[in-house]
Amino acid sequence: MTPNSEIEKKIKELKEKKExxxxxxxxxxxxxxxxxxxxxxxxxxxxxxxxxESFMHSIEExxxxxxxxxxxxxxYVPVVRRNSTKTTF
Numbered sequence: 001m002t003p004n005s006e007i008e009k010k011i012k013e014l015k016e017k018k019e020x021x022x023x024x025x026x027x028x029x030x031x032x033x034x035x036x037x038x039x040x041x042x043x044x045x046x047x048x049x050x051x052x053e054s055f056m057h058s059i060e061e062x063x064x065x066x067x068x069x070x071x072x073x074x075x076y077v078p079v080v081r082r083n084s085t086k087t088t089f
Contacts, residue, residue, distance in 0.1 A: 007066050007069060010066055011066050011067065014063050018059045018063070021052055021055055021056055021059070028052065029049065034046075
């Protein structure tokens with residue numbers, strides 16, 4: 001398996017995770033009416049929403065990084081240095 005296909009596979013898995021958690025987040029938003037004072041249920045829902053939002057953000061950042069790595073690998077040109085046997089004092 002080539003490095004690019006591994007990156008593509010990882011990106012695909014992350015996009016699937018993102019879709020899954022987007023659906024969960026939409027469901028939580030649909031039923032959320034804000035944090036009610038001294039209501040532990042609404043506080044727990046708010047915490048869940050914030051955790052999912054953070055998780056979504058980290059997935060998006062990882063996808064972005066992997067896509068950048070994928071394009072940089074395609075454009076990589078190795079540098080060959082000649083006359084590297086020179087000795088300097």
